[in-house]
Structure formats: C-alpha cells, structure tokens
Amino acid sequence: MASKIRVKNLYKIFGPHPQQALKMLRSGLSKENLFKKTGHTVGVHNVSFAVQQGEIFVIMGLSGSGKSTLVRCINRLIEPTAGEIYVDEKKITRLPSQELRQLRQKKLAMVFQRFALFPHRTILQNVAYGLEIQGVKKGISENRAQAVLKTVGLKEWSAAYPDQLSGGMQQRVGLARALAVDPDILLMDEPFGALDPLIRKEMQEELMELQEKVHKTIIFITHDLDEALKLGDRIAIMKDGLIDQTGTPEEILIHPATEYVANFVTDVDRSKILRAKNIMIRPTAHVSINDGPRVALRKMKKEALSSIFVLGENRTLCGIVTVERAVEAVKNKETGLQQIVQTDIPTTTPETLIQDLIPVAAAAKVPIAVVNEKKKLLGIIVRVTVLAGLIGGGENNNNVGSSAESGNNVKESARSMDHISDPLPTSITGMG
Amino acid sequence: MYLRSNYRDFFRACSGLIEGAVNNIEALLSFIPITVFILVLVILAWRLSGRGMAVFTLVSLFLLVSMNIWDETIRTLALVLTATFMALLSGVPLGILASRSDLTENILRPILDFMQTMPIFVYLLPAVMFFSIGVVPAVLATVVFSMPPAIRLTNLGIRQVPAEMIEAAASFGSTPLQMLFKIQLPLALPSIMAGINQCIMLSLSMVVIAAMIGAGGLGGIVYRAITRLQIGSGFEGGLGVVIIAIILDRITQSVGKESPEKKAA
Ligand SMILES: Nc1ncnc2c1ncn2[C@@H]1O[C@H](COP(=O)(O)OP(=O)(O)O)[C@@H](O)[C@H]1O
Ligand SMILES: [Mg+2]
Numbered sequence: 001m002a003s004k005i006r007v008k009n010l011y012k013i014f015g016p017h018p019q020q021a022l023k024m025l026r027s028g029l030s031k032e033n034l035f036k037k038t039g040h041t042v043g044v045h046n047v048s049f050a051v052q053q054g055e056i057f058v059i060m061g062l063s064g065s066g067k068s069t070l071v072r073c074i075n076r077l078i079e080p081t082a083g084e085i086y087v088d089e090k091k092i093t094r095l096p097s098q099e100l101r102q103l104r105q106k107k108l109a110m111v112f113q114r115f116a117l118f119p120h121r122t123i124l125q126n127v128a129y130g131l132e133i134q135g136v137k138k139g140i141s142e143n144r145a146q147a148v149l150k151t152v153g154l155k156e157w158s159a160a161y162p163d164q165l166s167g168g169m170q171q172r173v174g175l176a177r178a179l180a181v182d183p184d185i186l187l188m189d190e191p192f193g194a195l196d197p198l199i200r201k202e203m204q205e206e207l208m209e210l211q212e213k214v215h216k217t218i219i220f221i222t223h224d225l226d227e228a229l230k231l232g233d234r235i236a237i238m239k240d241g242l243i244d245q246t247g248t249p250e251e252i253l254i255h256p257a258t259e260y261v262a263n264f265v266t267d268v269d270r271s272k273i274l275r276a277k278n279i280m281i282r283p284t285a286h287v288s289i290n291d292g293p294r295v296a297l298r299k300m301k302k303e304a305l306s307s308i309f310v311l312g313e314n315r316t317l318c319g320i321v322t323v324e325r326a327v328e329a330v331k332n333k334e335t336g337l338q339q340i341v342q343t344d345i346p347t348t349t350p351e352t353l354i355q356d357l358i359p360v361a362a363a364a365k366v367p368i369a370v371v372n373e374k375k376k377l378l379g380i381i382v383r384v385t386v387l388a389g390l391i392g393g394g395e396n397n398n399n400v401g402s403s404a405e406s407g408n409n410v411k412e413s414a415r416s417m418d419h420i421s422d423p424l425p426t427s428i429t430g431m432g
Numbered sequence: 433m434y435l436r437s438n439y440r441d442f443f444r445a446c447s448g449l450i451e452g453a454v455n456n457i458e459a460l461l462s463f464i465p466i467t468v469f470i471l472v473l474v475i476l477a478w479r480l481s482g483r484g485m486a487v488f489t490l491v492s493l494f495l496l497v498s499m500n501i502w503d504e505t506i507r508t509l510a511l512v513l514t515a516t517f518m519a520l521l522s523g524v525p526l527g528i529l530a531s532r533s534d535l536t537e538n539i540l541r542p543i544l545d546f547m548q549t550m551p552i553f554v555y556l557l558p559a560v561m562f563f564s565i566g567v568v569p570a571v572l573a574t575v576v577f578s579m580p581p582a583i584r585l586t587n588l589g590i591r592q593v594p595a596e597m598i599e600a601a602a603s604f605g606s607t608p609l610q611m612l613f614k615i616q617l618p619l620a621l622p623s624i625m626a627g628i629n630q631c632i633m634l635s636l637s638m639v640v641i642a643a644m645i646g647a648g649g650l651g652g653i654v655y656r657a658i659t660r661l662q663i664g665s666g667f668e669g670g671l672g673v674v675i676i677a678i679i680l681d682r683i684t685q686s687v688g689k690e691s692p693e694k695k696a697a
Contacts (some may be wrong), residue, residue, distance in 0.1 A: 104605035116600035120618045130604040133614070181604065241655055 002089050003050035004217040005074065005185065010083035012045045012069050015040030018081040031240065043069035044080070045241035056211065056218045060264075061229040061238030067221045070115075070238070074219065075108045076100060087185070105134050109178035113190040115170045117162035123149065123173050124158035129180035141180075148176045151210070168199040175207075179214070187219045192227065198359070204230055223263050226355075229253070237261050264349075276357060277350035279386075280370045280379030286311050289337055291316045293329035296321050296337060298389050307366050309377060310341045317377045319343040320366050347371050350378055354386060361386035447568045450514065454567050466497060473679065480686040485679075494676040499668050501653060508649035509676065511567065511642065512635045515574035517677035519631050523579040524624065527586025528612070537587060544580040552577060552641055560645055570647035578634035581624075582627040589623025590616045629684040636677045650676075 013021045025031070031042045039256035043066045051057040059067050072078040074085055076092070077255050084093050092103060109130065117126050124145050125132075149155050152172040154165075162170055171191055178186055192200040204227060211218065222228050228235045229249045236246040238258070245257035245308035256262035285299045286309045300323055310318040319341040329340045346364045348357060350372065360368060361383040368381040461469070470493045478486035496505050514662045530537040555576060559569035593616050617624070643651030652674040657666030 073605055077602060101605040101607065104603060106605075108603075110600070110603040112596060113602060114596060116596040118597060118600070118615060118619075120621075129614075133606050133610050154696075187603075348683060 003086070004053045004055070004088065005051040005219070006014070006084075006086040006089070006096075007050070007070075007074070008048050008074060008084045009046050010070070010085065011042075011081045012044040012066075012073055012078060013040050013042055013081045022081055035316075042066075042241045043078075044073065047083075047238075047243050049236055049243060049246055051217055051219060053217055054215045055233045056220055056231050058220045058222060058228040058232030058235045059238055059243075060222050060225060060232075060235055062223055065238045066241040066290075067223075067238055068189050069241075071110075071189050071219055071221055074187060075104055075110060077110075105130065105181065107183055108185045108187060109181055109183035111171070111174045111186065111188040111191045115162070115167075115174045115194070117170055117173055117238050119162055122158065123154065123160050123162065123165070126162065126173055127158075127176045127180050129177060134181070145176070145180050148180045149173075151179075151213075152176045152206075155338050166199075167195050168203060171195065171203060171207075177267050179210075184217060186216045188218060189221045190223065191220070193223065200227075207231065218362065221388070237264065275350065275352045276348050276352045276354065276368075276381060277378070279354065280350070280381050283309055283377070283380045285366075286377075287321070288312075289341070291337060292335050293321070293326045293337060293340065297323065297326045297330065300326070309369065309380065310337055311377060314374075315377050316375045317347065317369055317371050320345050322366075345369060348381070349373075357381065357386050371380075443562050447563050450518075450568045450571050451566070453514045453517075454510050456570060457513055458507055461506045461510060462503070467501055470494070470497075476680065476683060479680045485682050489679055492679070496672055496675060499672070501650065501668055501672050504648070504650045504653055504669070505672050505676065508636075508639055508651065508673070511571060511574070511639065511649055512632065512676075512680075515571050515578060515635045516628070516632050518571070518575045519579040519635070520582055520628060522575075523582030523627070523631065524580075524586050527583040527624075527627070528590065528617075530583060530587040531590035531616075540583065540587075544583060547576055548580045550637070556641070556645060565646045567647050570642035570645050573645075574635050574638040574642055577638055578631045581630035581634065582624075585623045585627030585630070586620065589620030589627075592623065593619045604631075625684065625687055629681060630682060632680050633677060636673060636680070639673055656666060 009023075011017075011022055013025070015021055015038065017038070018040065021034055021042075022039055022298060024038070025042065025045070025431035029037070034040055045066070047070060049057075053248065054207075060069060061067050067204045069078055073080045074087075076095075080093060084091055086092065087103065087107060092100070095103065117130065121129070127149055128141040131144060132138075136144075146155070146158060149158055152175060154169060154172055154176065154362055156265070157165065157169065162173065165173065171194075174191065192203050195203060208231065220228075220231055222231075229252075232249055232250055234246060235252055237244045237252065239260050245252060245261050247255075247257075252261060253265055256265050285303045285305065287296045287299055289310050289312045296308055300306070305323075307320050307322045309320055311316045318337075319338075321337060321341055325340040325342070330335075334340070345366055346360050347369045348360065348371075350370055357368060361381070364383055367383060367385075369377055370381060371377055470490065473493065474486050474489045476525075477489040496502055526540065530540050534578055552573060556569065556573050559572050563569045563572070597619060598611065601611050606614070639647070639649060639651035640654050641651070643649065643655040650669045653669030654666050656671070657663070657669060
C-alpha cells in the first residue's frame with residue numbers, strides 16, 4: 001500500500017553552515033562534539049518512517065528531542081537540511097513556493113501547542129481563515145466554518161474572540177480551524193500539552209470520536225506516554241533527534257527496543273491498561289434487602305465496616321447502608337432496609353479502565369461496586385486501591401492483576417485504610 | 433545649485449502639490465461653520481475618549497474662538513494634517529519594508545537617528561533654498577522631523593507579532609501579502625497608531641519653527657510675539673498649540689486602543 005506520508009533519511013541541523021555540519025555528522029562526529037566544535041544543533045538526525053492513510057501516528061519523546069522540528073519539516077515551516085519527504089508519494093522537499101502553498105492550503109493543516117489563534121479575529125473568522133486565503137467566497141467559508149464549529153461544540157461562540165475562551169475551548173477552535181479546510185493530514189504538535197489533565201483527557205476522547213467520523217491521517221506529537229498509548233495506532237519514540245523505535249502500543253510496551261524506551265514503559269501509569277475486573281475484590285460481607293437494620297449492623301461490626309452493600313435477588317445490587325443510617329433505623333424501631341438503603345452509589349463495569357475510575361474514587365465516600373449489565377454485583381473496588389497507586393507500576397502491580405493471594409493483600413490493606421479509618425462509634429457497638 | 437537648476441520643474445510640481453494640499457485642507461476646514469466643527473470634534477472626543485474629554489474639547493475650542501485665533505488654529509491644523517499625512521504616506525510603507533529585511537532596517541536606522549538628532553535649522557536651510565520661504569519648506573521640514581517614529585513603530589509593531597502567529601498563518605498557505613494584511617498589520621496596529629500619534633505630536637512641536645519660514649498659523653502668532661516681546665499674545669498662541677495637541681493626542685490614542693476595547697465588549 002502506498003503511504004500517505006513517507007519520510008526518508010531526514011536531517012535538520014540548526015546553525016550557520018548546516019551542510020558542512022552535516023558532513024561532519026555523517027563522518028561520525030558525535031552531536032555533542034559537533035555542538036562544541038561548531039555550535040550547530042542537531043534537531044532531527046536521520047529519521048525515516050511512513051504513515052498510512054487514516055492512521056494516527058504518534059511521535060513521542062521528551063522535551064528537546066526534536067519532535068516539533070520533525071513535524072515542521074513535513075509542512076516545511078522548517079526547511080530540512082537533507083533527506084526527502086513524500087506526501088501521497090509526491091516528493092515535497094523541493095517544491096517551489098507556489099506549489100508549497102497549495103500543499104499547505106489543501107492537504108496539510110496544523111494544530112499548535114499554544115493554540116496560536118489570531119487574537120484580532122473572531123472565532124468564526126479564525127476558523128474560516130484557511131478558506132479565506134484560498135479565496136473561497138465569504139458566505140461559503142463562513143457556513144463551512146460554522147458547521148465545523150458545531151462539530152467541536154462551539155457553535156454559540158462564533159462571534160467571541162479567542163481571549164474570551166478557556167484553554168480547552170481555544171484548542172477546539174484550533175482543531176476546527178485545521179478541519180475547516182478539510183485537509184487529508186492533520187499535524188498536531190502537542191495539541192493538548194497546555195491543557196489541564198482532565199480537560200486533556202476530554203479532548204483526547206473527543207479527538208478519537210472525531211477521528212471515527214473524519215478518518216484523517218494524523219501525526220500527533222506528545223511527550224506523554226499515556227496519551228501516546230491511548231491515541232496512537234502506531235508510536236514512534238524519539239530521543240535526541242533519532243527515532244528509537246516505531247511500533248504499535250502493545251509492541252512498544254511488551255518489547256521495548258532500547259533502554260530509553262524501556263525506561264519510559266516502566267513508568268507507564270498502568271491505570272491506562274488495567275481494568276476494574278483486575279483489581280476488584282469480593283465484598284467481605286453483604287446483607288439481603290429483606291434483612292433488617294439490626295442484621296446489617298451486626299455484620300458491619302463483625303467485619304469492622306462502616307458501610308455494607310445491600311443485595312436483592314440473584315445478587316443484584318440494591319445499594320448501600322451506612323452505619324449511621326442503620327443505627328438511626330434501629331433507634332426508630334424501623335424493621336426494613338428499604339427505607340434506609342442509599343441507591344445513588346458509584347458503580348462501574350468490569351471493563352472500565354482504572355484510569356477512568358480515579359475521579360470516581362476521589363469523589364466517592366464508599367467502595368465502588370462493580371456490576372454487570374444485569375446489575376449483578378461482581379465485586380467491589382476499595383477506593384484506596386485506585387487512589388494510593390497500588391496499581392502504579394512496579395511489581396505489586398503485576399500481582400494485583402494476576403494472582404488471587406495478592407488480592408487478599410489488597411483487601412487487607414485496603415480495608416484497614418478505607419473502612420477502619422472511620423471507626424464505629426462506641427455508643428452503638430453494644431446494640432449489634 | 434545643480435539640483436536646483438536641473439530639477440526646477442520637479443521642485444515646482446512638488447511645491448505646487450504641497451501648497452495646494454495645505455490650502456485646500458485649510459479652505460475645507462474653514463468652510464465648515466465653526467459651531468459644526470466644534471460639535472463634530474466634541475462628539476468625536478466623546479465617542480473615543482469619554483465625557484471628560486468632550487467637555488474639555490468644547491470649553492477649550494470656545495476659548496480659541498473667544499481669543500480670536502480661530503483662523504490661525506485652522507491654518508495650523510491644515511499644516512499639521514498635511515505634514516502628518518505625508519509623513520505617514522512614506523513612513524508606514526518604509527516601516528513595513530524595514531520589518532521585512534534586517535538589511536533595510538540596518539540601513540534605515542542611522543538615517544532615522546540622523547533625521548531626529550540633526551538640529552532642525554540645518555535642514556530648514558536647504559529646504560528654504562529649494563522651495564524659498566513659505567509653507568512648503570515648513571511642511572517638508574515638519575515631515576522630515578516627524579516621520580521617524582512612524583517608521584520605527586511600524587517596523588517594531590510588525591516585528592513584535594508573535595512567531596507562532598506567523599507560523600500558524602504560514603501553515604495554512606498564506607501568501608506574503610495575505611500575511612501582511614490579514615495578520616501582521618492588524619496585530620501591529622496599536623504600535624502603528626502610537627507611531628501616528630507621535631508623528632502628530634512632533635508635527636505640532638514644529639509649528640513655531642515652521643512659522644519662522646513663513647508657515648503662519650498659531651506658530652506665527654507665537655513667533656511674532658517673541659520678536660515683539662508681547663507676552664500676552666505669545667501665550668495665547670502657545671495655548672492654542674497646546675489645546676490642539678491635547679485634543680489630537682487623546683483622539684488618536686483612543687483610536688489605537690479601540691480594537692482591544694471592542695474585543696472585550
Ligand atoms: N530555531 C532553532 N535554532 C536552533 N536550535 C533549535 C531551533 N529550534 C529547535 N532547536 C533545537 O533543536 C532541538 C529539538 O527541538 P524541538 O524540535 O523543539 O524539540 P521538542 O519539540 O521535541 O521539544 C532542541 O535541542 C532545540 O534546542
Ligand atoms: Mg515541541
């Protein structure tokens with residue numbers, strides 16, 4: 001299959017005499033010595049890769065590894081020192097300026113880390129910019145811009161100016177501005193790097209949803225491995241201007257090619273890969289909806305719990321009863337649990353990524369119930385397993401996922417923190 | 433003298449053009465009834481820089497009328513407007529050129545320093561030689577003196593446009609002209625407006641010197657008062673210059689700030 005983008009032996013050297021520096025580099029001089037001797041910086045060092053139509057190709061690396069330089073070579077905002085780039089198998093590294101503009105206008109659109117919206121133009125005018133400079137009639141370009149703004153959920157903001165929008169909204173505009181010209185290829189240079197973590201996650205999801213619809217070829221730059229693993233069909237890992245490894249997320253996680261990649265991978269937040277079913281535990285106790293508050297209290301006391309799950313027929317989850325509610329019910333001589341069961345409790349499915357449980361766990365006051373589609377209780381997740389990083393890298397982590405014994409460990413430690421930290425009031429212990 | 437004899441027609445044409453411009457603007461401004469004129473300026477001041485400035489404009493312009501120096505005020509305005517217009521007509525494009533190449537900037541910079549630091553009388557003399565006494569050499573000297581900030585601030589404004597804006601515009605395939613008119617000039621506008629403002633202020637600071645070579649107007653009053661030691665009328669003329677300076681300054685300053693304010697609204 002013909003590649004959408006092909007980069008072959010690309011070099012970019014910054015400095016007054018890049019060609020001479022290139023010769024020295026090729027004859028074996030190290031980058032450090034090249035810099036010491038001549039003051040030239042190597043931005044991109046003999047990079048080759050190919051991107052297929054419709055693929056999200058992530059280039060990942062630490063700051064200063066040459067990602068921005070590389071992506072800017074593709075639309076020639078930066079002129080490469082040597083090497084070739086092909087778009088749709090047409091060589092673009094020697095295009096005259098008129099054809100280069102055509103290429104930028106129709107095929108390649110870019111989204112910038114710091115948004116780079118035009119402050120003197122309204123949101124609508126920003127989004128319409130690409131069409132405007134192509135000479136598209138105002139009515140048509142504005143209609144198109146309005147439609148794209150709608151797909152990114154900013155229809156109402158078309159008359160506003162960029163500084164009136166939050167960061168996340170501004171980057172949606174940045175994305176809309178790129179999409180408005182209907183390019184084949186999106187170049188995204190750390191587009192979510194300047195956003196808060198939660199907004200960032202939201203934007204990642206939106207991008208994936210959008211990609212389902214538009215099927216662009218995307219080159220996505222990031223310094224965040226989680227983001228790379230989440231978005232990338234394939235990932236290239238870049239270091240000091242070189243690409244260390246290219247592969248699917250799984251390939252990179254399982255067979256890291258170099259120490260550099262391996263170091264990255266051990267630091268991976270496993271919450272990106274582990275799911276609720278991997279860390280859930282069996283609840284130590286539960287009560288039936290037909291039991292009374294006294295039974296519930298006794299069970300809680302026995303297991304030293306401050307709350308207990310209430311199940312109906314076939315272990316379907318009814319809710320949870322807290323010790324305070326149960327005590328009150330006993331005092332008021334109520335007999336059923338129906339009146340005191342709390343039903344608005346956090347639940348999740350077994351396939352949910354731990355990462356997505358973090359905000360839930362942070363907000364919850366009780367363990368998270370894992371239920372199947374019939375609302376049957378499969379297990380519970382005590383909040384501390386999610387929050388205290390028991391799942392975050394290292395050996396612990398593998399155990400949690402695979403072995404039953406360590407599940408007990410988790411249960412012990414978790415219970416001691418999550419439940420007993422909220423000790424039973426002494427006044428009621430006698431009532432159990 | 434070689435220049436003078438060989439390019440006489442050229443200098444005549446220039447001279448006619450400048451004199452015509454000043455006289456026409458003056459005629460136009462005098463054609464407008466005083467009350468209408470004042471009203472327009474007051475409304476302008478009100479819209480652009482608020483009620484306080486409107487009141488000031490009203491009171492101070494009536495003061496000029498009551499001091500019986502309205503005609504001279506109009507003459508000075510015509511002179512300043514012509515000089516400013518000419519300074520901007522050449523200054524802004526030169527500023528744009530300077531912003532596009534370091535070479536141009538490096539050539540222009542010493543020339544601008546020269547224009548601004550050279551004592552005015554030194555180029556007043558050749559101007560008089562080529563155009564003889566009158567309004568034309570006065571306007572030209574004023575143009576030379578007031579043009580540098582227009583060039584400098586246009587250049588500076590364009591160069592200060594963030595690189596990421598340029599990058600973004602380029603990434604969509606803008607031509608250099610589209611870049612200039614859609615991105616660089618609009619973003620440099622506050623700086624360019626500051627240049628225009630300074631240009632007007634410098635023109636006004638030249639009115640007395642211009643009067644020495646026969647430009648007339650408020651400067652003429654002051655100049656005559658100096659030579660005859662009439663402190664009172666010298667003060668009146670000076671006050672007239674100050675009033676015009678304040679009004680023009682505030683109005684042009686608020687035009688420069690207008691766009692960000694609009695944005696916030
Ligand atoms: N215009 C430039 N002039 C000189 N060196 C540069 C220039 N742009 C980038 N570099 C250098 O090239 C290297 C790669 O930079 P960059 O591509 O911005 O990295 P990244 O985007 O991965 O953080 C860095 O060492 C940087 O200092
Ligand atoms: Mg970068």
